[in-house]
Amino acid sequence: MALGEFQLIDRFFRPLDRPAGVARADVLLGVGDDGALLRVPSGQDLVAVLDTLVQGTHFLPGCAPRSIGHRALAVNLSDLAAMGATPAWALLGLTLPAADEALLQGMAEGLGQLAAEYGVALVGGDTTAGPLALTVQAMGFVPPGQALQRRGARPGDLLCVSGTLGDSAAGLALERGAQGGLVPDPALLQPEQWLRQRFLFPQPRVALGQALRGLATACIDVSDGLAQDAGKLASASGCGLRLDVAQLPLSAALRARVGLAQARHWALTGGEDFELCFALPPTRQDRLLQLADAAGCALQVIGRFEAEPGLRLVEGDQPLAWDATGFEHFTAGD
Ligand code: ADP
Numbered sequence: 001m002a003l004g005e006f007q008l009i010d011r012f013f014r015p016l017d018r019p020a021g022v023a024r025a026d027v028l029l030g031v032g033d034d035g036a037l038l039r040v041p042s043g044q045d046l047v048a049v050l051d052t053l054v055q056g057t058h059f060l061p062g063c064a065p066r067s068i069g070h071r072a073l074a075v076n077l078s079d080l081a082a083m084g085a086t087p088a089w090a091l092l093g094l095t096l097p098a099a100d101e102a103l104l105q106g107m108a109e110g111l112g113q114l115a116a117e118y119g120v121a122l123v124g125g126d127t128t129a130g131p132l133a134l135t136v137q138a139m140g141f142v143p144p145g146q147a148l149q150r151r152g153a154r155p156g157d158l159l160c161v162s163g164t165l166g167d168s169a170a171g172l173a174l175e176r177g178a179q180g181g182l183v184p185d186p187a188l189l190q191p192e193q194w195l196r197q198r199f200l201f202p203q204p205r206v207a208l209g210q211a212l213r214g215l216a217t218a219c220i221d222v223s224d225g226l227a228q229d230a231g232k233l234a235s236a237s238g239c240g241l242r243l244d245v246a247q248l249p250l251s252a253a254l255r256a257r258v259g260l261a262q263a264r265h266w267a268l269t270g271g272e273d274f275e276l277c278f279a280l281p282p283t284r285q286d287r288l289l290q291l292a293d294a295a296g297c298a299l300q301v302i303g304r305f306e307a308e309p310g311l312r313l314v315e316g317d318q319p320l321a322w323d324a325t326g327f328e329h330f331t332a333g334d
């Protein structure tokens with residue numbers, strides 16, 4: 001590598017241990033020693049998460065470097081959000097084919113900007129040569145006993161989701177373009193741009209996760225598609241789920257670009273929306289508006305937990321037959 005490993009760390013990553021120039025008092029020792037020395041505030045539980053992005057699997061070759069850096073941290077902040085944690089620290093394991101300065105600069109900017117937004121200090125990592133991949137470990141705090149978990153939903157609880165769903169799948173399809181994706185439509189430049197941003201720069205629902213402490217009985221972030229992730233909430237909670245596709249929150253951009261059927265399909269199966277999906281006792285339904293206000297995003301009730309295991313899709317009163325490849329109305333004789 002033209003740029004040495006240590007120069008590279010010094011130049012691009014060491015500055016990220018002071019997000020927006022502010023040193024965290026709980027970082028006793030950051031980048032530069034054999035390990036970071038960190039102090040968990042007394043009376044707090046530590047939540048630790050880790051996610052890896054591999055080129056070709058999690059982002060396309062040629063993807064904007066800022067997006068790669070942003071997403072590597074965003075997916076982790078989304079996991080912290082789903083636990084109700086306040087983000088604090090991150091470590092970066094970076095594997096690079098070469099010391100490409102434009103790539104490094106862009107990734108560091110993307111990661112650094114999001115880190116600054118949430119006051120996260122990059123306290124260490126590892127840098128190796130090889131095919132492009134980024135592993136981020138993030139840590140955050142939660143008051144004892146208040147972490148949100150996947151288990152805890154009870155029959156009768158409402159299934160709620162933040163923001164809109166399916167946008168990221170459409171954004172990815174647009175990024176793929178002629179290679180098996182959506183061919184851009186010049187008449188829909190603006191909605192397409194917005195959908196791409198939803199994929200390239202997902203915003204973790206950190207404020208919502210914290211606001212849900214003590215209110216939600218279970219929570220997960222939507223990374224593998226709503227049907228799968230809501231299903232995980234239900235099975236971890238030992239119950240089932242009735243989900244009304246008519247209530248799925250769909251963006252105007254998604255509806256304009258692909259129409260209702262495809263929008264619903266992507267809302268259920270498209271990954272990487274990084275919205276929060278949670279269970280709320282019906283007695284707390286009147287808190288939803290206030291919660292949405294505090295979290296700065298829309299919240300929608302899309303179903304209900306039931307005692308009978310399994311996922312049942314309905315449209316209003318009408319049951320829907322559905323499998324991983326799509327769904328359709330039950331036809332007479334089914
Ligand atoms: P060691 O050989 O002891 O594991 P390194 O020489 O790999 O340490 O790293 C030197 C310092 O730089 C360590 O503090 C490490 O945490 C940090 N570091 C290495 N790579 C990165 C990176 N990509 N981002 C942030 N910090 C890094």
Ligand code: MG
Pocket residue numbers: 033034
């Ligand atoms: Mg060492």
